[in-house]
Amino acid sequence: MTFKTLDDLTDLSGKTALVRVDFNVPVEDGKITDDTRLRVALPTIERLQKLGAKVALLAHFDRPKGKVVPEMSLKFVAPALSELLGVTVAFADDCVGKDAADVLKLVPQGGVALLENVRFHAGEEKNDPEFAAELAKLGDLYVNDAFSAAHRAHASTEGVAKLLPAYAGESMRRELDALNAALGQPERPVIGIVGGSKVSTKLDLLKNLVGKLDALAIGGGMANTFLFAQGVDVGGSLCEKDLKDTALEILAEAEAKGCKILLPVDVVVATEFKVNAAHRTFMTGTPLSDQDKIFDAGPRSAENLKKEIAASRTLIWNGPLGVFELPPFDAATVDVAKFAASQTKSAKLVAVAGGGDTVAALNHAGVIEDMSFVSTAGGAFLEWMEGKELPGVRALEN
Structure with a gap:
C-alpha cells in the first residue's frame, strides 16, 4: 500500500x-x-x-x-x-x-x-x-x-x-512503516508471541498469523487451552475446554503451513492469586489438583523462547506470557521482554509490539523504549494483525 x-x-x-x-x-x-x-x-x-x-x-x-x-x-x-x-x-x-x-x-x-x-x-x-x-x-x-x-x-x-x-x-506513517516491517515485508525468520487469557478473543489473529510466521509462541491463559487439547493436565487453571477442537485445528494448520508452535514446557503453579503467593514449577504433563492453577510459563519455557528469538530477525508481540500484574507471575514475560530488547538494541532484531496488556507488560519490564516500535492503538493494531482491512488506512491509499 x-x-x-x-x-x-x-x-x-x-x-x-x-x-x-x-x-x-x-x-x-x-x-x-x-x-x-x-x-x-x-x-x-x-x-x-x-x-x-x-x-x-x-x-x-x-x-x-x-x-x-x-x-x-x-x-x-x-x-x-x-x-x-x-x-x-x-x-x-x-x-x-x-x-x-x-x-x-x-x-x-x-x-x-x-x-x-x-x-x-x-x-x-x-x-x-x-x-x-x-x-x-x-x-x-x-x-x-x-x-x-x-x-x-x-x-x-x-x-x-x-x-x-x-x-x-x-x-x-511511523505506525504503518512499523507494521509493514513486522508482517508486510519482514526480515525472516519471523516469530510471534501471542498471549492473553482466552483463545476465543484471538481466533482470527491466530488463524492469520500461522500462515505468515515462521514460529508462534502462545502464552498466558490461552496456552492452557492448547495444552489441554493435547491431553495435558491443567488442573483448575483458566481453560476454554470447549475450544479443544478449534485449538487442534489451529495446530494442524500451523504444521501444514510450516509455522512452528511454541507452547510452555514448564509452568508456574499456585493455589491462590496474590502477590508473592506460594508457588511451584512443574513440567507440563505433571498431574495437577483442581486447586492448582497455572499463572505463568516456567523458566525452561522462557529459555526456549529466547533461543527462538535469537534465531529470528523479526518479532511481533501481542499479549503477556503470564499474569504479569502480580509477582512472581511476571517472571517469564519480564525475562523474555528484556532479552528481546537486548537483541533489538544490538540491531539483531526488529521488535514490534502492541495491545493494551502488551504495552503495560513491556512498561513493567522497563523495556518499552528499547523495542523497535510499540503501538498503543489497541483495537486497530489487533485488527491489522488479524489481516483485516482498516478503512481509515485504506482511505489514504494512492
Missing part, C-alpha cells in the same frame, strides 16, 4: 489542514492523567504549522453516541495542548457549521484550533456523507494521524478522506 505523507507537501500558506487525531485521553477529576496521545500528535501539528497551515484538529472523546454530552466535551484538552505546543490553541464549540468556521477565521496561519467532539453528531459513527461533507468544508486538505481510530469507517476517519486530498500524519 502506498499513501501520501507530509513529505509530499510544501507551502501551505493560506490553507487549512483538517487533522484527525486521537485525544481520547484518560481523565480523573477533570485532569488528564496521561498525555501520551497529545504528545504523539505534536510532530504532525508542528510540521503543518511550519508549512504555514492553519491546523484544525478533529477528535473524539468517550462515547456520547451522537448526542451533546457536556461532560464529554473536548474543551479541557485545549489548555493542555496549548502548554505542550507553546501556543494558544483555540477551541470551537462545534466541529462543523458556523461555530467551527468562525473560530477558524480568527486563527492565524500557523495557528491551531481544536474542534468539539465529532461524536456529538450521529453522522460521525454512521459515516454519513452529508456530515463528512460538512467537515470537509472546513479544510483544504485532510491528514489522518489517528491509527488507533483507523479500524472504524467513520466520517472523520474515512468519509472526509474521500473529499479532500488525504495524507498520513507523522504518527500514522
Whole structure:
C-alpha cells in the first residue's frame, strides 16, 4: 500500500489542514492523567504549522453516541495542548457549521484550533456523507494521524478522506512503516508471541498469523487451552475446554503451513492469586489438583523462547506470557521482554509490539523504549494483525 505523507507537501500558506487525531485521553477529576496521545500528535501539528497551515484538529472523546454530552466535551484538552505546543490553541464549540468556521477565521496561519467532539453528531459513527461533507468544508486538505481510530469507517476517519486530498500524519506513517516491517515485508525468520487469557478473543489473529510466521509462541491463559487439547493436565487453571477442537485445528494448520508452535514446557503453579503467593514449577504433563492453577510459563519455557528469538530477525508481540500484574507471575514475560530488547538494541532484531496488556507488560519490564516500535492503538493494531482491512488506512491509499 502506498499513501501520501507530509513529505509530499510544501507551502501551505493560506490553507487549512483538517487533522484527525486521537485525544481520547484518560481523565480523573477533570485532569488528564496521561498525555501520551497529545504528545504523539505534536510532530504532525508542528510540521503543518511550519508549512504555514492553519491546523484544525478533529477528535473524539468517550462515547456520547451522537448526542451533546457536556461532560464529554473536548474543551479541557485545549489548555493542555496549548502548554505542550507553546501556543494558544483555540477551541470551537462545534466541529462543523458556523461555530467551527468562525473560530477558524480568527486563527492565524500557523495557528491551531481544536474542534468539539465529532461524536456529538450521529453522522460521525454512521459515516454519513452529508456530515463528512460538512467537515470537509472546513479544510483544504485532510491528514489522518489517528491509527488507533483507523479500524472504524467513520466520517472523520474515512468519509472526509474521500473529499479532500488525504495524507498520513507523522504518527500514522511511523505506525504503518512499523507494521509493514513486522508482517508486510519482514526480515525472516519471523516469530510471534501471542498471549492473553482466552483463545476465543484471538481466533482470527491466530488463524492469520500461522500462515505468515515462521514460529508462534502462545502464552498466558490461552496456552492452557492448547495444552489441554493435547491431553495435558491443567488442573483448575483458566481453560476454554470447549475450544479443544478449534485449538487442534489451529495446530494442524500451523504444521501444514510450516509455522512452528511454541507452547510452555514448564509452568508456574499456585493455589491462590496474590502477590508473592506460594508457588511451584512443574513440567507440563505433571498431574495437577483442581486447586492448582497455572499463572505463568516456567523458566525452561522462557529459555526456549529466547533461543527462538535469537534465531529470528523479526518479532511481533501481542499479549503477556503470564499474569504479569502480580509477582512472581511476571517472571517469564519480564525475562523474555528484556532479552528481546537486548537483541533489538544490538540491531539483531526488529521488535514490534502492541495491545493494551502488551504495552503495560513491556512498561513493567522497563523495556518499552528499547523495542523497535510499540503501538498503543489497541483495537486497530489487533485488527491489522488479524489481516483485516482498516478503512481509515485504506482511505489514504494512492
